[in-house]
Amino acid sequence: MPDWKRPLREGDASLQDSWIIKTERIARMATISVFAQHPPVTSPAAELPAWRRILIIVILLTGGIKSALAFTTVVPALQLIAQEYSGTGDAVLSAQFVVTLAPIGMALAGLLAGAIVSSTNLRGMMFGSLAVCTIAGLLQLIPMNYYLLLASRFVLGFSAVLADVAMTSILAAQFGGAFRSKLIGYRQAMSSIGTVSTMLLAGWLAQKYGWRAPGIMFLLPGVMLAAAIFAFDKPITLERQVAAAGERFSIWQLWPLLLLSLVMSIGHTMPSFQMPFLLRENGITSAVLVSRVPALSSAISILAAFAFGFVYARLGAWTLVISATLMGAAFIGAGLAPSYEFILFCVVIEGIGAGWTIPFFLNRVLDKASPAQRNYGIGIVQSSLFLGHFLNPILTAPVRLNFGIHGTFVAVGGALVLVAVLIAAWTIAMRGGRRSI
Structure with a gap:
């Protein structure tokens, strides 16, 4: 019987899984091609050794995955979370708040990022935010009071967006022209691939080991932090943009x-x-x-x-x-x-x-x-x-x-x-x- 006619069964490598894998492969092939290119000579990254430039590109392209983890580590296990916190009133709403406290932290961080992240602290902000993101995410592995869990989720979302703002600003400072536009596009693709991959892995981990188990994936921003400390050995600054005279928009x-x-x-x-x-x-x-x-x-x-x-x-x-x-x-x-x-x-x-x-x-x-x-x-x-x-x-x-x-x-x-x-x-x-x- 053709794959598309077969009924879906639990544990079956079904048709939609094969399409997901094919989609990831297409995006990966497009992303890998960027490493064969060289940034414009006017880009600061052009002066770096090839190995350091490639490492920086890898860190910046995969940086968005940590924000996806704020959702994918809990969404597949919402039913299990609702069961654990069923004594808090509306069990469904309680489980959904575990997810939504991260984006409210993200929303607040987006509004305040302009004041917190500046051209003089990009590297330090990236290091600090990745560290906080790692710790807050790993707290999911520890049994705790429901409201402490919500607080950790808020901190997770806030730190993830601050890290995103810092890393995107670094990307803009290190690369210019059309090459930078390509990197931004590939970064979005890598973030989406990370969402798909970690969502599937989180579902398997939650099914086998409980809803807290997917939190182990927050070791990833810790690995990013270690790589970033090694790759970014000098402070990074941004050029100041001056508004046009009389601009009132x-x-x-x-x-x-x-x-x-x-x-x-x-x-x-x-x-x-x-x-x-x-x-x-x-x-x-x-x-x-x-x-x-x-x-x-x-x-x-x-x-x-x-x-x-x-x-x-x-x-x-x-x-x-x-x-x-x-x-x-x-x-x-x-x-x-x-x-x-x-x-x-x-x-x-x-x-x-x-x-x-x-x-x-x-x-x-x-x-x-x-x-x-x-x-x-x-x-x-x-x-x-x-x-x-x-x-x-x-x-x-x-x-x-x-x-x-x-x-x-x-x-x-x-x-x-x-x-x-x-x-x-x-x-x-x-x-x-x-x-x-």
Whole structure:
């Protein structure tokens, strides 16, 4: 019987797993090719020995994986976490807060990073943040009070984003021109690959050894720290950017775009935060099968992100219309899905829209913001995206308690379709004017 016709079984290396592996291989091949290239002679990294430059590139490209670990080490085990903390009231909401305290720390760090991370402390901030991230993540292995666990998750998210800001600033300082743009793109791909890989590994660890076991993966930022101390042997500074005379643009003029990024982020987290409980209602409790859903979503998002430039160049604001429509239709389908296989089909549709969401908002801010305001704009967009992660379980809880988890998916999907219709109407009305999305 062909693979695509075989029913899915626990422990089976099924079709979606093979697609995930193929997706990772495609991205890895693209990433490896960067090591054969040389940065422009004007880049500070061009003066470094080849081995040190390659080590720095490896550290910077894989740096985003530690932020993914804040989610992937607990999402596949949400059902198990809910069982352990069932005495805290709403067990589902309690388990979801274990996930969402990290993104609220990330959101706050994104807002404060400009004041905390400066051109004079990039290397020290990277070292310190990686150390705190490692310790806070490994605390998951230790049995502790529920509220202490939440506090450690907040510290984990805060330190992970500070490390990201420092490492991205170092990347910008060490590499320039088109080579830097390629590195930033590959870094996003590596982060997505890390999300897929660690999600699957976390599901297996949680199934075999309990929900705390995936915390062992936080040894990875510790390894990054050791490599960074060895690779970055000199202080790093950034060039100062001077605002143009008379420039009065405020990033808050983009508030509709920032609000939409928050709304889309709430929908973006549905496969990770809500899908495990939808699967439980459908009788699917295996952590391995549960982990495949967000992992498949991430794998499809990787492929969609590779095509984003082609789509965005031709559709502009309509890219978000299509993205919201795909995600909304997929969530409605998942809420009404009769089988696990059909849910996976809906996840594929959702993954396409999700893969365009974050690149859309980052590109839109870069298109609209003045050069002196772009860094602030990107930081605020990232904060709004993480804030959406925090708000998802809070805003969906009343719907879930009154209409069930299936009704929640239908409601969120319907809301996203409505958002798509409103964006389309606004885009037609503005016709590319300054007030367009």
